[in-house]
Amino acid sequence: MTPLELTLVEMQQQLKSRSLSATELVEASYKRIAATEPQIQAFLTLNESQALDDARALDELLAQGGEVAPLAGIPVGVKDNIVTDGLRTTCASRFLDNFIPVYDATVSRKLKEAGMITIGKLNMDEFAMGGSNENSAYQVTRNPWDLDRVPGGSSGGSAAAVAAGQVPFALGSDTGGSIRQPAAYCGVVGLKPTYGLVSRFGLVAFASSLDQIGPFARTVEDTALALQVIAGHDTMDSTSANVDIPNYVSALQGDVKGLRIGVPKEYMGAGVDPKVKEAVMAALRVYESLGAQWEEVSLPHTEYAVAAYYLLASSEASSNLARFDGVRYGVRAADPDNLLDLYVQSRSQGFGQEVKRRIMLGTYALSSGYYDAFYLKAQKVRTLIKKDFDDAFSRYDLLIAPTAPTTAFKIGEQVNNPLQMYMNDILTIPVSLAGVPAISVPCGLADGLPVGLQIIGKPFDEATVLKAAHAFEQHTEHHKLRPQL
């Protein structure tokens, strides 16, 4: 058996007792990547020689009886919009084809401080815009459960790499569902923390009021362990929340008896595949059997969330992506006529179609004469959507719903219809607008493809979300299913 089949907790124990070495673990990861990458194509850049050096140095330290950090030696994959000092970071864009960051994101620094070993950088939709990985300028990552299907997105590389057993843990980012939706499609656990829990310093900004970094893993306990590494206040991010960080792993203990669960009826409506609905209903019966109570609740503004989101996120993106001008970094267009032409040509050649489309939409929504009708209106609707959640959480501890209305769709199926593509995020977007935490955990298969259960919590109550997810996992076998590769 490959050591990559172990959970993070087991890896931790075996590394500590030295029945497993960091070098063996890292080598196993690259071996698995070599065997499966031709099909999966999850990685944009590998960090092999540095990772092996790091692993050997760690093993030497362990051999000498040295003290190491708690997760020392565990391999991790990092989404390619999180900057890593000295390791190419492209955001899956041609614009950043040659970009080598000169500093670490706060989360990259924290991974290093925890002793984790970065295996490489993971594919995504360009600048995190998309839900299928088809918007990557480099490659389309495949869903390990069915190579003709998308892994979801935008963190599709992260989800596919964990699902394919290439790495036991990966970081992604979620703006409107970009962690939860690919986690659901690929049958792994993915957590979007509360906005502000994890520092965004060094995360290449897409929509700054929504972006949040979070972990992918195969079990809830591993997810809790990973969240512990990356959560916490950071003075380098002015929207980082200064809150106490609980011990997420010890929070997994305790039962869910008496927990009050609301099931938003708008999330179980007509657009949701009946087989997805059935898997979620089965999960609710598990919670019932564990002594939790659930009932239907209404989040009445749900149907407005996608429209509000695309106006807000695109507006923020059009502003954030103004920095890509070809002057200080990135790929500069050849032979510009003048400075303005340098900006225009560099941007026009460097950005892909979806990025241009969203910059156009956002620029329009923010432009003189339209600001009130679109951007301000969307911000007001965001207030109503957030209030739906505030009201629900005055009565319930958690909300439970499907993560996505369907299972993974076929590559190419939705590529010419952006609006249809946006609808895949209809069950994750409202949660992002409200800024609350949510996890996707595997809750079964529909026609051989994974279904994700979304568990949504109160702001900064990741502990309850994780506890409920863990209880479900302990009483079901869904998380043990693996794709045939």
Place this chain on the structure above:
Amino acid sequence: MSINLDNVEHVARLARLQLSAEEKHQFLDQLNAILKYADKLNELHTDDVQPTTHVLPIHNVMRDDVVRESLPIERVMANAPEEEDGHFRVPAVLD
């Protein structure tokens, strides 16, 4: 609300993008579809609703203005497409 080709060209100029004729037509159709969908928001009366810019009750974060280490100039310039004497080089702005 719908937009026309002139709007598309105007917005592209604002966004510092040059679009091919094909892109312009494609974006015209797609943006109109998205804007038509966004019309849905007008079903809601929001005159008395405050906008949400951020979900957290965040405030300006201030610190003392103290001199700290910064990235050395070579590191700052490491990704520059064109560099000269520690500066980013661009086409002449003035003759």
